[in-house]
Amino acid sequence: MWASAAVSAAKLVIVAVGLLTAVPVMVWVERRGAAFIQDRLGPNRVGPFGLLQPVIDAIKLVFKEDLTPANVNRGLYLLAPMVSFFVAMVTFIVIPFGAGKDITVFGVPLGGLSVAPDLGVGVLFLLAIGSLGVYGIVLAGWSSNNKYSLLGGLRSSAQLISYELPMALAVLGVLLSTGSLRLDDVVTRQAEHLWLNFIPQWNLIPQAIGFVVFVTAAFAETNRLPFDLAEAETELVAGYHLEYSSMKFAAFFMSEYINMTTASALIVTLFCGGWTFPGMQHFSGWWLLVASVGAFFVKLAFFLWLFVWVRWTLPRFRYDQLMRLGWKGLLPLATLNLVWVGVAMAMRWI
Amino acid sequence: MTVPTTYFVIFAALLFAVGAAGVLLRRSGISILLGIELMLNAANLALVAFGRQHGQLDAQVFVFFVMAVAAAEVAVGLALLVAIFRKNQSIDVDRLNVLRW
Amino acid sequence: MVTAFFYLAAAVGLVSAAVAVAHRNPVVNVLSLVVTLFCIAVNYALLGAEFLAAAQVLVYAGAILVLFLFVVMLLNAPEEQPATEPRPFQRVAGLLLAVAAAVGGVALLMGLRLSLPTQSSPGSAQALGRLLTGPYLFAFEFISVLLLAAMVGALMLVKRKH
Helix, strand or coil, X not given: CHXXXXXHHHHHHHHHHHHHHXXXXXXXXXXXXXXXXXXXXXXXXXXXXXXXXXXXXXXXXXXXXXXXXXXXXXXXXXXXXXXXXXXXXXXXXXXXXXEEXXXXXXXXXXXXXXXXXXXXXXXXXXXXXXXXXXXXXXXXXXXXXCXXXXXXXXXXXXXXXXXXXXXXXXXXXXXXHHCCCCHHHHHHHHHHCEECCCEECCCCCCCHHHHHHHHHHHHHHCCCCCCCCCCCHHHHCCHHHCCCCXXXXXXXXXXXXXXXXXXXXXXXXXXXXXXXXXXXXXXXXXXXXXHHHHHHHXXXXXXXXXXXXXXXXCCCCCHHHHHHHHHHHHXXXXXXXXXXXXXXXXXXXX | CCCCHHHHHHHHHHHHHHHHHHXXXXXXXXXXXXXXXXXXXXXXHHHHHHHHHCCCCHHHHHHHHHHHXXXXXXXXXXXXXXXXXXXXXXXXXXXXXXXXX | CHHHHHHHHHHHHHHHHHHHHHCCCHHHHHHHHHHHHHHHHXXXXXXXXXXXXXXXXXXXXXXXXXXXXXXXXXXXXXXXXXXXXXXXXXXXXXXXXXXXXXXXXXXXXXXXXXXXXXXXXXXXXXXXXXXXXXXXXXXHHHHHHHHHHHHHHHHHHHCCCC
16 A cells, blocks of 8 residues: 555656656757757857756746736736646656566556556546646636737637647547557557567557647647747737746746647657567566666657757748648548548458 | 445535526626536536446436537537627626517 | 545535636636536546546536637626616525525435445446447437537527628
C-alpha cells in the first residue's frame, strides 16, 4: 500500500520535474532555432551557446512588477492562468513514457511507466481534461476587460472547439485498430504487429491521413503558429494574455510549452510506437527501462523540434482560412481515415 | 465501501430543485437554459445511480442519449437566444411579450 | 474514504449549483455550472461509470458550456437588471414550487429502503459499446439524425437575411 503510493508519488514528481524542465530547454531551442532559420546568431551572451539565457529570463519574469489593471474582474483574472497551468500539468499523467517490465521497486511491479497506468478510460481522460484548457484562455480574454483580449479569447474558443473534432476522430482511428482506450495497449499493439518480421507496424504508416490530421489539429489545439490566432501579436497585440505580467504571464507561457510537450508525447504514443524501438527484444530489466525512455525522448525531441520548425517557417492563417481548413479539410479527412481503418481492419490488412 | 444509492439520488433531487428554481426565477435566457442543463444532469445522475442498484448498464446508455439530446437542445436554444438578441437587444424573457414582430 | 469523497463532491456541487442559478453575472453562472458538472462526473466515477465520467467532462464541460460561454461573450450579455415590471406573486410561487420539489423529492427518496448493490457492473467503454451497437443500434443511429436536424435548425435561426 505505502510502497505503491510512494512509487506513484515518485513517478508524479519525475513527470512534473520533467515537464517543468522542458519549458526552459524549449525556450532556448526555440530562440536558437529561430535564429538558425533566420540566419542570425540568437542568444549567445549568457553561458556557452546562450544556454543560461532561459534561467536569466525566468529570474527576470519573477522580479517583474505584477500589475493588475484597474477594471478587470479580479477573481476570474486570477483564476485564468491557474486553470491554464493546471490543465497543462495534469494531462501528461496517462502517457506511458517507458517500459518497466520485470522490474520491481520496493516490491511494486512497475509495468508500463506512466503516472496513472490503471485508468481504464486512458486517452479519453487526456482529451476530457485537455478540453478544459480553453477556459483558461477564454477567461483571460474576458476578464481582462480589453477588446483585443476579448477578441483573442473568442477566436480561441471557436478554434479549439472546431479542431477538437478532427483530433478526436483521428484518435478514434488509432483506438479502433487497438481495441482499447488505454495508451499502454496502443503502444504494445504497435510493437507487436510487424511487417516482414522486423519492421514495427507503427500507426504512422497505415493511418497516414489520421497522422497528418492529428498533427495539424495538435498545432491548433496548442495555439502554435500557423494557428496562433488567439495571440496574433501583429493584429491583437498579444491577444488573451495582453493584460498579464510577471508570473501570471509566465503561467500562460509555461502552459503553452507544456501543452506542446504533451501534444508531442501524444503524437509519439499514438502514431510512432511510443517508447518501443526496433530490436527491443534483446533488452530486459533496467537496460530496457533506460533504452525505452531514451527512445521515447528521441521521438519526443523530434516532434518538439517540428513545432519550432513549423513556427518559424509558415505564416499565420486568416480566421476564415482557419475555419475552412478545420471544417472542410480536416474533418472529412479524419472521417475518411476512420472509414479506411474500419475497412482495413475488416479485411485484415492491418 | 460503496456509497448507498439513496445518497446519490437525494443529491440528484436537490440539484434538480436548484435547477428548477433557476428556470422559474431567472429572467435571463441564458440562466434559464443553464437551469435546464442542471435539471437534465440531475436526472442523469439518478438514472446512473438506479442503474447501478439493479446492476444494469442500460441506464448508462440512456444517459449517453440524454447527453446527445442535451447537446442538440443547447445548440438550438442558444441559436434562438442569438436571434432574439438581434431583434430585441436583450435576452430578458420578460421582454418577449409580443406575439408577432 | 469513498463516502468522504461523495460528501465533498456533493457539497461542492450543491454550492456551485446554487451560485450557478443565483449569481447575476452570466460568466460566473456558466463557470460555476462547470464546477457542478465536474462534481457530477466525480459521482459517475464513484458509481463505477468511468466512461460516462470522461464523456461528461468531455461533452458538457469541454463543449456545451464553452458554447454557452461563447454566446455570453458574443452577446456581451449584461448582468441581469431589476425587472421593469416586477411580478412578486410569480416569484414567490416559483420559489415555493422549487422548495416543494426539493422537500418532496428528498422526503420521497428518504423513504426508499434499498439494499446495497451486490454485483457491480463496471461501465467500461467496451460494455457500453456492445449495448450501443447491439440492442440500441436504431436509437444510436437516430441520434445522428437528431443532431443533424439541430445543426440545420441552429443555422437557419441565426442566418442573416440579405
